[in-house]
Each structure stands twice: as structure tokens, then as C-alpha cells.
Amino acid sequence: MPNTTSLSTTLGRLTLKNPIMVASGTFGYAREMQEVVDVPRLGAVLPKTITAEPRVGNAPWRTVETSAGLLNAIGLDNDGVDAFLENHLPYLRSLGTSIVVSVAGRTTDEFVSLAERVGNEEGVSAIELNLSCPNVSGGIDFGTNANSCREVVQSTRDRCKVPVLAKLTPNVTRIAEIAQGAADGGADAVCLINTVLGMAIDWRRKKTMLGNGMGGLSGPAIKPIALRCVHQVASAVDIAIIGIGGIATIDDVMEFFVAGASAVQIGTANYYDPTVSTRLIDELPAALQEIEATSVAEVVRSLG
Amino acid sequence: MQPNMPSESHASKLHAAHYADRMKQIHTTVEQNELVGENTFRLRIAAKPIAAMVVPGQFVMIRLAGTNAPLIGRALAVYDVVRDANGEPTWIDLVYLRKGVMTRALSASALGTAITVWGPLGNGFNNESCDRLIMAVGGIGQTPMLTLGREAVGTETYGDPARANRWSENVELIYGARRKSLLAGVDDFRSAGFDVTLCTDDGSEGVKELVPNVLAARLAELPAGERVRVATCGPEIMMEKVAEVCKAADQSESEPSVTCDVSMETPMACGIGICFSCVAKIRQDGPEQWDYKRTCVEGPIFNAKDICW
Ligand SMILES: Cc1cc2nc3c(=O)[nH]c(=O)nc-3n(C[C@H](O)[C@H](O)[C@H](O)COP(=O)(O)OP(=O)(O)OC[C@H]3O[C@@H](n4cnc5c(N)ncnc54)[C@H](O)[C@@H]3O)c2cc1C
Ligand SMILES: Cc1cc2nc3c(=O)[nH]c(=O)nc-3n(C[C@H](O)[C@H](O)[C@H](O)COP(=O)(O)O)c2cc1C
Ligand code: FES
Secondary structure: HHHHOEEEEOOOEEEEOOOOEEOOOOOOOOOOHHOOOOHHHEEEEEEEEEEEOEEEOOOOOOEEEEOOEEOOOOOEEEEHHHHHHHHHHHHHHHHOOOOEEEOOOHHHHHHHHHHHHOOOOOOOOEEEEOOOOOOOOOOOOOOOOHHHHHHHHHHHHHHOOOOOEEEEEOOOHHHHHHHHHHHHOOOOOOOOOOEEEEEOOOOHHHHHEEOEEEEEEEHHHHHHHHHHHHHHHHHHOEEEEEOOOOOOOHHHHHHHHHHOOOOEOOOOOHHOOOOOOHHHHHHHHHHHHOOOEOOOOOOOOOOO | OOOOOOOHHHHOOOHHHOOOOEEEEEEEEEEEEEEEEEEEEEEEEHHHHHHHHHHOOOOEEEEEOOOOOOOOOEEEEOOOOOOHHHHHHHHEEEEEEOOOHHHHHHOOOOOOEEEEEEEEEEOOOOHHHEEEEEEEEEEEOOHHHHHHHHHHOOOOOOOOOOOOOOEEEEEEEEEEEEOHHHHOOOOHHHHHHOOOEEEEEOOOOOOEOHHHHHHHHHHHHOOOOOOEEEEEEOOOHHHHHHHHHHHHHHOOOOOOEEEEEOOOOOOOOOOOOOOOOEEEEEOOOOOEEEEEEEEEHOOEEEEEEEEEO
16 A cells, blocks of 8 residues: 555755655766656756866776675766756756755865856755765865864755755764764755775786775675764754665665664665666565555654 | 777777677576597577677677676677577677686586576677778687688677678788697688688697788788788787787888777676776877776777877
């Protein structure tokens, strides 16, 4: 009886029709997926992170498979905010579902001006601040310091009329402190987690496998780390959480809800199971009913 | 017409101009998995929608279902389309070299093993007519060429709607490998009616020569004015040399006019344009300018003159 189960979920000022989103960088600009899944059904679509200027990205190899995981160093390959607004946003806007635009800056000012430009565009439901990309050197790592995290969130929030989500890196000692910074800055939610810093070596050539040397690990291998981060933040900070990391099955989704997430993002699984995202939406009502929940909210932070 | 050419509204230099606009994800099983050369296997799976739509040079992503080892799919070119008793394209055959994680797992898969595939992917070769098609391949690079040659000679059609076939008077295959035992499917190419020239590094079969050199000699024999299309697939270093040979022949007054299509095999993680792993340096806006293009959606077939090796 799916119609008696409510799939909608609330993240601060942002309400989504269902809690299944796709993760930035793992769904292209959505247009690539239009013949693959019924994109408008997704709770929200996140296009690939955009930056102020075009970035060509890192030299290949850009991804390497590891045990139950994928290491990547794409390097924020994107055409820049102008091209995004001109070429991608009109399509995204036409989808009729929530569009959360991921932005990355090197300075607070860059974050603010990106958020201001994008956040004031019609059809943008929220901004996700990518405070955590491990593949871009030169910038301040806003995601590793609670104060700079608070400051960048607050500055963007002041200048941007849509909800602001802060996507954090797990590559820190105390994730809850950083999340507290985001909460203090007024973030509507924190997104946990971005990739885990790692590397792969070809011992015969005595070279790293990734062109960039190090990269971010994603996929099922990092799910326990992501669950732990969600749990730690849920236990310590009063803020909505979006769970990300290795999610590929409905069991994974439910585990993240129990740990404290009010929504989830599907990342690497889109690569190896392209129709996974909408299938999880189909499977969600039955999973909720199995534990006699009538809404997602009833399950969130229910760890005993 | 190429299957993935962007429609007017998507035409731009942007990354998202191209996408997997006809791909289907299919859950199927191994129906045949036999050794056809040293460490080389031919895998048959039922995949009707893919078999019906695929054109030469396109590929599928393949994965063992229900396991995360390996996690990520692998790209394999469609080697053959097999029709059922009513003539409906029903199965696809893939030929793979046992090399690393996925191909080892595939080679150990019994009949009935559950497989997930998605495709057809990539742009594929075009079917522009020419006087002579020469397929210059090495290593496991023969795999996209059986369908291409058949379409060119006119014994098969591919795509839905079916593309025009019979677009080349003559079809030749120059196929090289390190040694005789690694040459796989030679009989398929011969019985398809192509002129086959084999070469090996150690001389154990055919001429003891490298593919680009065999091609250069062949082009030198052909009359000026003949329109030759070369299609190449194999190790990158070989393809780069093949491209050089084609360029030199094309610029020589006494030799035919030669264009060269290259099937790039950059490592892929999704095959559908969403991960930005599979990039190659492709020229744009002038000879010195390039951009990283995703080979899974904007390739894998590129005109050799656009590639920055
Ligand atoms: C469009 C396309 C079509 C293809 N068609 C075919 C085909 O028809 N038949 C076929 O056999 N193959 C084909 N391939 C190649 C295929 O996709 C696989 O790469 C190949 O089968 C090996 O996969 P594997 O899992 O067995 O090996 P893997 O375990 O992935 O390893 C393959 C090799 O790459 C090396 N390697 C892995 N990662 C890196 C890195 N980051 N840097 C340097 N080296 C690395 C490994 O050490 C190993 O030697 C195609 C590829 C593409 C892109
Ligand atoms: C190839 C690749 C590219 C990614 N690009 C981005 C990006 O541009 N912006 C971003 O915020 N996260 C990016 N991510 C991180 C994912 O959004 C996600 O946080 C991470 O992969 C963990 O989730 P998963 O295990 O489900 O993939 C990328 C991940 C991968 C694998
Ligand atoms: S393989 Fe993912 S974009 Fe090409």
C-alpha cells in the first residue's frame, strides 16, 4: 500500500518528495541519464560540482578499481559556472524535481559568489557546498576546520535565498566538530561523506595508478565509515543529515536512516548498476512497511 | 547516421552534448563461454534489445551479477550479433582476453552464470562509403571489426532502423599478434569474405612484421585516387603508428586518399558518460587546442587527426 506511506523528507528548509538523491559527480549533468532512468522521479538531482572557471581536470588514469571500491581523481573537470547556467540549468529546470547544485570555490568569496549566482536562479532548490573535494590542490580545505566551515556556510547563507547544504570530508579526526561548525553557520543539512583519501600503487612500475597520485575512495568499501560518520554527527549535532557512501541496496538506505540520515545520495552504484536509483525508490515503501513505519522521519535516528 | 549524434538542441561543445541515448540494462546469463585462442574466450549472452540496436564499433559494459568482486563493469566491444530461427537479432557475442580481475572471473564462469550488461554504448563507426576498408588491428583489437567488415561487404545489416550496408567494394583485415596462438577468430574473418593478412612478432604465423608496417606496404601498392578507409583498434602505440602511416599515405601524391578511424580503449568506470574517467585528449578549435573528451559517449571511435596522442 505505497500510498499510505509517506516518502517525503525534510532537511532544514528543503523538502524533497522522496529521500533518494544522486550524488554529485556520479550522475553527470543528468541529461546523460535521461534514457536510462526516469530522472524526474528522483528526490533530487545533483549535477557534477561546478567551479567559477572551467577546469580541465586531472590527467588519466582517473579511476582505479580497488576491493569493493573505486578510487578516483577526476579533478573537478567541468566547464565552469557560465557554461553551466547557459547549457545545463535550462535542462535541469525542465525536469520538474528538486535540483541541488554543487559548487566548489577556492576561497570564501568564490563560494559566496557562486552560491549567489546559482542560488538566485529559478529552478534551483538548494546549493550544496563541496567543502571536501580531495582532488583539488591550492584551495583551503574548508571541510577540515570547524571555524572556516562555519564561516563559509554563514557567508553563503547570508547571500543566497535557497537552502544551503554542507558536504563534508571524512578525512578529519572529529567529524562532529566540523558538522557543528556547519550547523552554527546555519546550514540546512550536512552531507556525509565525500570520498576517503587513498591511493593505489603499481609495484612493478613503481608508480601510482592514478595520474594524480592520490584520490578519493568510494563504493561499498566506505559504507561502514560513512555510517559511522552519520552516527557520530547524529549523536552530537542538531542538524539534518544526508547520508552518502557505498549505498547500493535498500538495506543500505535503511541503515543510513536508522543511523541518522533523513535522505541519502547514491554515488558509485550509478556507475555499476545504472538503474539503481529509481529501483531504490520502488523498494522503499515495502522496507518502511516491514518495520511498520509510515514515514521516513519515523526511522531517522532510531538506533537503539 | 551515427546513433549517438546529438540532436540540434544538444549540439554544443559541452561535455553533456553526447550521452547513452539508447542504452538498456539487461540481466542475462552466460550461454556459451569457449576458448577461441590462447587465453581468449568467446562469450554468448541473450540481449535482444542490444542485439537489435548495436552498430559496428559500439560496446557494452559487462558485470557479474550479485557480487562486488569485481565491482565496476568492463567495456567489451560487440564481436558478433547472432539471430534466432526467425532472423531476429537475439544474442551478442563478446570476445575477451583473460588479463586481470574481470576477465579472469568471466573465464571461470560456468554456463548459466548471471551477468548484467548495459548497452549499446558509444558512437560506433560510421558507414560512409569508400573503395576499400582496411581494418588494421593488433592484440585483442580484432573484436569490433567482424561486424564492421560484414556491414561494409553487405552480408549483414546492423542498427534499428537498419543502417545502409554494402558501403565498400573491398574489405581487408591486417591482424597482428605476438604469436600464432593469440590470433583468435581468424576463420570468422576469412569466412566473412575479407582478405586477411596475418602478422606476428615472432613469425609463427603470417609475416614477421608489425601491423603499421604491413599497412604502409599495402597502402603503397594501392592506386592514387582510391578512397581508402582505415579502421584501427589495439594497443595505443600501434594505433598511433597506424595513424601516422595513414597520414603519410594521405599526403603522398602517388598513394590513395586515406582516412583513419581509431577505436580508443581508455579505462572506463561507467560507460555512459557520468563519471568522467575515460577521457582522451581530443583536438578542438584549432590544431593546438584540446579538451578531455569522454571516450564512452563521444567515442570510442575518433578520427585519427583529432587525437592528441
Ligand atoms: C570501448 C572498449 C572496448 C573494449 N573491448 C574489449 C574487447 O572486445 N575484448 C577485450 O578483451 N577487452 C576489451 N576492452 C578492455 C576491457 O574493458 C578491460 O579493460 C580488459 O578486459 C581488462 O579487464 P580486467 O578486469 O580483466 O583487467 P584489470 O584487472 O582491470 O587490469 C587490466 C590491466 O590494466 C592494468 N591497470 C589497471 N588499472 C591501471 C591503472 N590505473 N594504471 C595503469 N594500469 C592499470 C592492470 O595492471 C592490468 O594489467 C575494451 C575496452 C574499451 C574501453
Ligand atoms: C568519479 C567520482 C567523481 C566524483 N565527483 C564529485 C564531485 O564533483 N563533487 C562532489 O561533491 N562529490 C563527488 N564525488 C563524491 C561522491 O559524490 C560521493 O560523495 C562519494 O563517492 C561517496 O559515495 P558513494 O560511495 O556512493 O560513491 C565523486 C565520486 C566519484 C566516484
Ligand atoms: S566511462 Fe564514465 S564517463 Fe566514460
